[in-house]
Amino acid sequence: MNDSWNRRRFLNRLAAGCVGIAGATAAGILLRDEGRDEPLSDPKAVQVRNFRAHMGSSDEKLVIANGDPSGATRAAIEALGGMEHFVRPGESVVIKPNIGWDRTPVQAANTNPLVISALVKMCLDAGAATVIVTDHSCNEPRRCFTRSGIWKEASNAGAVVVLPAGHRFKTHDLGGMVLGKMPVLTAAVRADRFINVPVAKHHGMSGFTGAMKNLYGVLGGRRNRLHQRLDDSIADLADFIRPTLTVMDATRVLMRNGPQGGNLGDVRSVDQVIASTDQVAVDAYGCGLIGLKPADLPYLAFAQERGLGTADLSRIPREEVS
Amino acid sequence: MARVEKTEKASGIWTRLRWARRVTQSVFLLLFLFLILATTALTGARIDAATSGSVPYPVEAFLDIDPLIGLIVALSTGTVPGALIFGLVVLGSAAFLGRGFCGWICPMGTMNHAVGQIRQPRQGKARIDRNSPRPYNKIKYVILIGVLVAALFGSAIGGLFDPISLATRGISLTLLPWLNWIIGGAIDFFAESNVSALQHISDVTYDAVDGVVVYQRGFLVGGGALISVLFIVVLAANRWIPRFWCRSLCPLGALLGVSGRFGALALHKDHDLCNQCGKCQLDCSGAAAPRPGDRWQRAECDLCMNCVTVCDQGALSFRLAGEKSDEQALPDLKRRTVIAGAVIGAVAIPAMRTGALGSVEGRPDPARIRPPGAVDEKAFIERCIRCGQCMKICPNNALHPALDEAGIEGLWTPVLVPSTGYCEPTCTLCTQVCPTGAIRRVTEDQKIGKNGARMVSIGTAFFDRGRCLPWAMGTPCTVCEEFCPTSPKAIWMKEEEVEVSGRRVKLKLPYLDPSQCNGCGACEYVCPVHDKAAIRVTCAGESRSRTNQLLLGKPARKKEQS
Numbered sequence: 001m002n003d004s005w006n007r008r009r010f011l012n013r014l015a016a017g018c019v020g021i022a023g024a025t026a027a028g029i030l031l032r033d034e035g036r037d038e039p040l041s042d043p044k045a046v047q048v049r050n051f052r053a054h055m056g057s058s059d060e061k062l063v064i065a066n067g068d069p070s071g072a073t074r075a076a077i078e079a080l081g082g083m084e085h086f087v088r089p090g091e092s093v094v095i096k097p098n099i100g101w102d103r104t105p106v107q108a109a110n111t112n113p114l115v116i117s118a119l120v121k122m123c124l125d126a127g128a129a130t131v132i133v134t135d136h137s138c139n140e141p142r143r144c145f146t147r148s149g150i151w152k153e154a155s156n157a158g159a160v161v162v163l164p165a166g167h168r169f170k171t172h173d174l175g176g177m178v179l180g181k182m183p184v185l186t187a188a189v190r191a192d193r194f195i196n197v198p199v200a201k202h203h204g205m206s207g208f209t210g211a212m213k214n215l216y217g218v219l220g221g222r223r224n225r226l227h228q229r230l231d232d233s234i235a236d237l238a239d240f241i242r243p244t245l246t247v248m249d250a251t252r253v254l255m256r257n258g259p260q261g262g263n264l265g266d267v268r269s270v271d272q273v274i275a276s277t278d279q280v281a282v283d284a285y286g287c288g289l290i291g292l293k294p295a296d297l298p299y300l301a302f303a304q305e306r307g308l309g310t311a312d313l314s315r316i317p318r319e320e321v322s
Numbered sequence: 323m324a325r326v327e328k329t330e331k332a333s334g335i336w337t338r339l340r341w342a343r344r345v346t347q348s349v350f351l352l353l354f355l356f357l358i359l360a361t362t363a364l365t366g367a368r369i370d371a372a373t374s375g376s377v378p379y380p381v382e383a384f385l386d387i388d389p390l391i392g393l394i395v396a397l398s399t400g401t402v403p404g405a406l407i408f409g410l411v412v413l414g415s416a417a418f419l420g421r422g423f424c425g426w427i428c429p430m431g432t433m434n435h436a437v438g439q440i441r442q443p444r445q446g447k448a449r450i451d452r453n454s455p456r457p458y459n460k461i462k463y464v465i466l467i468g469v470l471v472a473a474l475f476g477s478a479i480g481g482l483f484d485p486i487s488l489a490t491r492g493i494s495l496t497l498l499p500w501l502n503w504i505i506g507g508a509i510d511f512f513a514e515s516n517v518s519a520l521q522h523i524s525d526v527t528y529d530a531v532d533g534v535v536v537y538q539r540g541f542l543v544g545g546g547a548l549i550s551v552l553f554i555v556v557l558a559a560n561r562w563i564p565r566f567w568c569r570s571l572c573p574l575g576a577l578l579g580v581s582g583r584f585g586a587l588a589l590h591k592d593h594d595l596c597n598q599c600g601k602c603q604l605d606c607s608g609a610a611a612p613r614p615g616d617r618w619q620r621a622e623c624d625l626c627m628n629c630v631t632v633c634d635q636g637a638l639s640f641r642l643a644g645e646k647s648d649e650q651a652l653p654d655l656k657r658r659t660v661i662a663g664a665v666i667g668a669v670a671i672p673a674m675r676t677g678a679l680g681s682v683e684g685r686p687d688p689a690r691i692r693p694p695g696a697v698d699e700k701a702f703i704e705r706c707i708r709c710g711q712c713m714k715i716c717p718n719n720a721l722h723p724a725l726d727e728a729g730i731e732g733l734w735t736p737v738l739v740p741s742t743g744y745c746e747p748t749c750t751l752c753t754q755v756c757p758t759g760a761i762r763r764v765t766e767d768q769k770i771g772k773n774g775a776r777m778v779s780i781g782t783a784f785f786d787r788g789r790c791l792p793w794a795m796g797t798p799c800t801v802c803e804e805f806c807p808t809s810p811k812a813i814w815m816k817e818e819e820v821e822v823s824g825r826r827v828k829l830k831l832p833y834l835d836p837s838q839c840n841g842c843g844a845c846e847y848v849c850p851v852h853d854k855a856a857i858r859v860t861c862a863g864e865s866r867s868r869t870n871q872l873l874l875g876k877p878a879r880k881k882e883q884s
Contacts, residue, residue, distance in 0.1 A: 102748055104371045138805065140717045140746055142365040142533050146374040147748070155367035165528050165538060166506075167513030204815060205800035205830070224801045224850040228791065256810075262747065262770065263809035 048175075051194035051244040052277065062276045062285060062313070066322040069114035069251045069273070075321045076247065076275035077122055086244050087193055089127030094134065094191035095119055095159065096243075097150055098199045098214050101260050102139035105149045108252035109261045111199045113149035115249045115273060119195060120157035134162040134187045135217040162187045169220035176236025178229045183220035189241070196243040196279065200250040200270075200286040202258030206230050207296055208287040209259050211246045211279040212238045212303060235302035238279060242308070246282045248274040253289050280309025281316045336639075340627040343425060347432040354429035357381045358493050359534050361714045363751055375766060377754045380405075382711055384429065385757035388486045389413035389581075390469075390574040391707055395758050397473035398704040403759040413581055420582025424568055424575050425607060425624030430485035431568050431575075435607060437557050438564025450603040452563055455611055455619060459569045463655055464663040466576035471667025476700070478758065479671070479731060481707025483573050491734070492553035494714035495543045495723065502541040505531060537719065539743055544722035549734070569609050569622065579621030583651050587625070587640050589618045591648050595637035602629035602638055612638060618649040674731035681729030686870050688860035689727045691738040691841065694745060694778045695753035695764035698866050699728075705760035708734040712752035712761060718743035720843065721752060736761075738780060740843025740859050745780060747807035747842060770808075770840075781841025782863040782872060783812070783834055789856035792831050796822030802845035802857050803832055812838035813845060813857075836863060836872055 065076035077083050087093055097111035105112055116133060123131045133154040137144035141163050145151040151161050162168065169183035188194070198214035205227060206213055215237040216223060226233040250272040254261040261267065270289055276282050280303045284294040294300050300311035310316055361381040364374055382405070385391055392409025396402045402410065412423060424431045443449050469480030481487045509528050512520040528536065543549065559566035568575050591614040602612040610622040612629035614637055630638045675683045682703050693712055696702050713721040713736055720743030723734035736752075738745060753764040764778055771777025783802075791799040806813040815830040834857075841859050849855035863872045 102746055141538050143363065143374065143717060143746060143749065146365040146369050147371045149371040151365075151367050152369065152371075161367060163529075163532060163538070165509075165532065167510045167524055167528065204803045204811075205798070222850070222852070224848050227799050227801050227804075227850075228797050230798070230800075259804060260747075260807055261809065262807060266809065 048240060048242065049189045049194070050242040051192070052242055060276065060278050060281075061317040061319055062274065062278070062281050064285070064318065064320045065273045065275070066271055066320070067273075068271070069112045069249065070118045072251070072271070072273035072322070073115045073118040073247065073275075074122065076273045077119075079319055079321045080245070080275055080277075083122040083126040086195075087123050087126040087128050090129050091127075091192040092130045092132070092190075093123045093128045093193040093195060093244075094132045094188050095123070095154075095195045095197055096188060096214065096217060097133065097135055097148075097197045098217065099135040099141075099144050099148050099150055100138045100217065102143045102147055103261065104147055106252070106264065106267075107261050108199065108201065108254045108267045109259065110144070110148040110150065111197050111249045112251050113153035115247065115251070116150050116159075116197060117153040117157035119197060119247060120154055120159040123193075123195075124158050128193075130191075131159040132162055132187050132191060133159045134164065134185060136164040136185055136220060137217075164220070166220075174236060174240045176233070176239060178226065178233040179219075179236040179240070185218045185220065188218040193244040194241060196241075196246045198246070198248050199254075200248055200274075200289050201254035201261070202256055202266075202290050204258065206234065206299065208283070208290055208292050210248055210283045210286040211243075212283055212299060215241050231297075231299040231302055234299040235306060235308070238303050238308050239306055243279060244277070246276055246279040248282050248286055250274055250286060250289055255290050276316075278309040278316060280304055280311050281313065284311045284313050336627055336630040340631045343625070343627050346426045347435065350427045351429045351432045354384055354489070355493070357383060358490065358498070358714065361494065361711060361755060362533055363715070363717055363749070365533060375748065375750060377715070377751060381715075382709075382755050382757040384486050385490065385707070385709055385711070387412050388484060388574065389416070390466075390484050390577050391481065391487070391758065393577070394469065394473040394478050394480045394484075394707070395705055397470060398476050398478055399701070403705075405757065413577070416578040416581035417584060418582075418586045419625065420585045420587070420620060421575060421578045421608065421622070421624040422587075423578055423624075424572075425626045428485055428568075428574070430489040430572075431565065431624070433489065433557065434560050434565045434567050438560035438607075440561070442564075446600065446604060449605070450600055453603055453606045453609050455609050455622065456563075456570070459609065459622065460653060460655060460659060461570050462572050462576040463580075463653060464659060464666070465571060466573040467660060467663030468667035468670070469573050471664050472671050475668065475671040476704050477671045477731060478703065478705050478707050478760075479733075480573065481709065482734065483571070484707060485567070485572050485574050487707050487709040488553070488556070490714075491549060491708060491710040491723075492556075495546055495710045496550040496553055498535065498714070499541040499543050499546060501535050502537055506536045509536065537717075539717065539719045541719055542722075542742060543713070544737075544739060544742075545725045545734075546723075548725075549723065565607055565609075568624070575624075576621075580652060582620060585620065586642055588620070588642075588649060589623065589629070590639045590641040591618070592637045592639075595635045597635055597637075599634070601632045601634070604628075604632065614638070614648075619653070620649050620651045621653050671731070674729060677729045681731060684729070686861050686867075687727045687729075688862070689737060689739075690724070690732070691740070691781045691843070691859060691861045692864065692866065693721055693736055693738060693752045693761050694769055694780055695750070695756075695761045696736075696780075696866055697760060697762060698868070702735070702760050702866075703728075703731060705758040706732075706735045707758055707760075709757065710734075710736075711755040711757065712736050715751045715755050716743065717749060717751065718746050720744055720746075738843060738859075740846035741855065742847075744843035744847040745841075747840075747844075776865065777808070777840050779840045779863055779865040781843075781859045781861045782836050782839045783841065783843075783845050783857050783859045785832065785834060786854075786856045786858060789851050789854065790832070791850065791856070792820075792829055793856075796820055796827060796829060798829060799850060800830060800832070801848045801850060805844040805848045807842060807844060808838050808840055810835075810838060812836070812840070832857075839863070 065072040101109040103109040203209035386405035389409040392406040512524040596614040605628040607626040608622040787793040791797040
C-alpha cells in the first residue's frame with residue numbers, strides 16, 4: 001500500500017471535497033425552512049368553484065319529476081332543456097352522489113344507483129369526454145361504493161368511479177366564515193361541470209340533508225368538527241361550490257333515523273326526482289318531503305342571504321312532469 | 323457397468339422427486355400468500371350490493387388442514403369443529419409420510435428453507451455441521467406436550483407456536499402493514515409532487531393495490547412490533563441453523579414426526595455401496611442423519627430428497643420397507659423431558675388464570691371488546707389460536723392483537739380498539755374466516771337483529787360528560803348520533819337550555835339508550851375530541867356473556883339456545 005500523497009490523489013480529494021460542499025449548499029438552499037406558514041399545496045387553487053361559468057343564461061325553475069328512478073331522472077333533465085344545455089362536447093363532468101354509508105339502495109341512505117347511471121349516460125350522450133363519479137364516504141369507502149350499488153351501475157354506464165383515497169385530496173382555501181383551509185377531493189373540483197346528486201333524507205342535527213349538505217362529501221380531513229357550526233359551514237360550502245345542476249333523488253326517502261337509517265320502516269316511497277340549477281330551492285322543496293318547512297333550516301336562510309339561491313318556493317317557477 | 327447404469331437411472335428418479343418437492347413447496351407457498359392477500363372483502367365495480375359482504379375464497383384453508391390446530395381444539399372443547407376435520411386427515415397421512423408435510427407443503431417450513439439457502443458456508447465441513455442432529459432439537463417435543471396439556475386445561479394458547487398460525491400472523495400483521503406503509507407512503511409522495519406523470523402513476527398504482535395491500539382505513543397493529551420482531555427472529559435463525567424453527571421448536575413438526583412412527587416410507591442405506599463421502603449430510607433439511615453408519619432419525623426427516631439425489635454411489639434410497647435396525651423411529655426422549663412438558667402446560671394455564679383483571683376467571687378488562695360472533699370468553703380461549711385472520715380482514719382496522727386486555731393467557735387474541743376503528747354495522751367478515759369457531763358465523767340479519775331477534779352486541783358506549791362538547795362546553799355537536807348505526811339510534815338528542823358563560827342557550831344534548839347500543843364503537847371513533855374521546859365503549863353488556871351484563875332486561879340466551 002502506498003500511503004504517500006501525490007498530485008493525482010490531491011486533485012481527486014480536492015474535487016470530491018468541492019462536490020461535497022456544493023451538494024450540501026444546494027441541499028441547504030432547497031430545504032431551508034424559513035419559518036413561514038405552510039404554503040397552499042395548490043397555489044392556483046380557485047376559492048370559488050363556479051361550475052356554471054360560461055353557461056348560457058336560462059330561466060331558473062324547479063322541476064319535480066314523478067316515476068321510476070331512471071325515468072324520472074330523464075324526464076327532469078328534459079324539462080330543464082336536456083343535458084346538452086349543461087354539458088358541452090369534450091367537457092369533463094363530475095357527478096357527486098351521496099355514497100356516505102354502508103347501506104344498500106333499498107335503505108335509502110345513499111343516492112339511488114339508477115339515478116346516477118341515468119345521469120352518466122345522459123352526460124356521455126351529450127358528448128362529455130369523461131364522467132367521474134366520486135364521494136368521500138363516512139363508512140369504509142370500498143364497502144359504501146359497492147353496497148350502494150353505485151360502483152357497479154356507474155361503471156356499467158361508462159363513468160370513471162374514483163375512490164376517495166388520501167392522496168386524492170389537496171388543501172384549498174375555501175375562504176368561508178367557518179371553512180378555511182380544508183383538504184378537498186381533487187377529482188370533484190377539477191372538472192368542467194359539477195352535478196350534485198343528493199338523496200333527500202332526515203338528519204339528526206340539521207333536520208334535513210339534501211343538496212347543500214351533500215357537498216360535505218368533497219371535503220377531507222377532520223370533518224367531525226364542522227358540526228359545531230353546521231349551518232354556517234353548509235352555507236360556506238354552497239358558496240365554494242356552485243354546481244352546474246342539482247338533481248335530488250327522492251325516490252325513496254328516509255323519514256327518521258337519518259342520515260344512516262337501516263330500518264326499512266323509516267323509509268317512504270315518494271318516487272320523485274327534483275332537479276334545478278338552484279340548489280337552495282331544491283333543499284327548500286326537499287325538506288317538505290319529511291314534513292319540515294324551509295324556515296326550520298337555518299342554512300337555507302344563510303344561503304339565500306349570500307345570494308346563492310332562493311329559499312322561498314313562491315319565487316321560483318315550478319314544473320311537474322312524469 | 324450394469325450397476326452404474328442402474329445407479330444413474332435411480333438417481334434420476336430422486337432428482338425428479340427433488341424437483342417435484344421444490345415445485346410443490348413453491349406452489350403451496352404462493353397459494354398461501356395468495357390466500358392471505360385474498361383475506362379481504364369482495365368489493366369493486368363488478369360486485370353486486372348483495373354479495374359484497376362475502377369472502378371469495380376459503381382463505382383459512384391452511385389453518386383448516388393443520389392437524390395441530392385440529393388436535394388442540396379437539397382436546398380443549400371435546401369437539402372437532404367443521405373444517406378442522408381435514409387436519410385430522412392430514413394427521414392420518416403422516417402415518418405414511420411422516421414429516422413430508424413439513425418438507426413439501428408447510429409455508430412456514432418453505433420460508434425457513436428459503437432463508438436457510440441464503441449464503442450457505444462453502445466449506446463442506448461447516449455445512450455438515452449446520453445440518454447435523456442437535457440435542458436441543460428435542461425442545462419441540464416439550465413444546466408439543468406442553469401445548470396439548472394446555473389444551474386439555476381448556477386453552478388454545480398453543481396457537482402461538484403453531485407454524486401455520488405463526489406464518490399467517492407474521493405475514494398478515496407485520497409484512498402487510500409494512501407494505502401498506504411503504505407503498506401507501508410512496509403513493510402519497512408522488513401525488514404531492516405536482517408532476518402530472520407521477521400523479522398518474524400514483525393513481526394507477528393505488529387502484530391496483532387498494533383494499534389488497536393499501537388500506538384506506540390504514541393498517542396499524544397494536545403491539546405489531548413484538549409480532550414483527552419474533553417473526554424476524556424465527557426467519558433470521560435460519561442464517562445460522564437452517565430450519566431452526568422446524569427442527570428445534572415446531573410443535574406441529576413434533577406431532578407429525580411421532581405420528582410417522584410406523585410410516586411406510588423409510589430411508590434405505592446400502593452400506594456396501596457407501597464410500598462415506600458425506601455428501602448426503604450437506605443439505606439434509608431436517609438434520610436427520612442420512613449417512614450410512616448413523617441412525618436415520620425418522621421423526622426429523624422431512625423427505626426433502628436431498629440426500630438420495632446427491633448420493634453418487636446409489637447407497638441411499640427411500641423404500642417401502644426400511645431396514646429397521648438402521649433407523650431411530652421415535653425420538654430418544656427421556657422420561658423427565660416428557661414430564662417437564664406436561665408440567666409446563668399444566669402449571670402455566672392455572673397460573674395465568676389467577677390474574678384478577680382480564681383473565682378468563684377474573685373480571686373482564688373494560689377494553690376486552692371481542693369481535694361480533696365471538697363465543698363466551700371461556701369458550702373463546704378454548705378456541706382462539708391467534709392466527710390474526712380476523713384482524714387482517716377487518717375493513718376498518720378495528721381488530722388488534724391483545725397485549726394485556728385479555729390477561730396474559732389472551733396474548734394476541736383479537737380485541738376491538740374503537741379509537742383506531744369501529745365495527746362496520748353490516749360487516750360480518752371476521753365471522754367468516756375464523757378457522758376454529760372462536761368467532762361463530764353471523765349473518766348480517768343476525769348481527770343487526772332483524773325480525774325481532776336480539777342484535778349482536780359487543781359492548782356499550784358511555785359518555786364522558788366532562789369532555790363532551792355539548793355537555794361540558796355548551797358547543798353544538800352531534801357526530802356520535804350521526805354515526806350511530808342502530809335503528810332506533812342508541813344515541814339520541816334532547817334539546818335543553820343550558821348556561822354557557824352566564825348566557826342561557828338552547829342546545830341538543832346527547833344521551834345513550836344502552837338497550838339499543840351494540841358497542842360498535844363508531845361514536846368513539848368519530849368523536850371530535852380526538853385524543854381521548856368523550857364517548858367510549860367498554861365490553862359491558864356484550865351479548866356473548868351471561869355475567870358481563872348491565873341491564874336486567876338484556877340477558878344473554880345464546881348459550882342456552884345452542
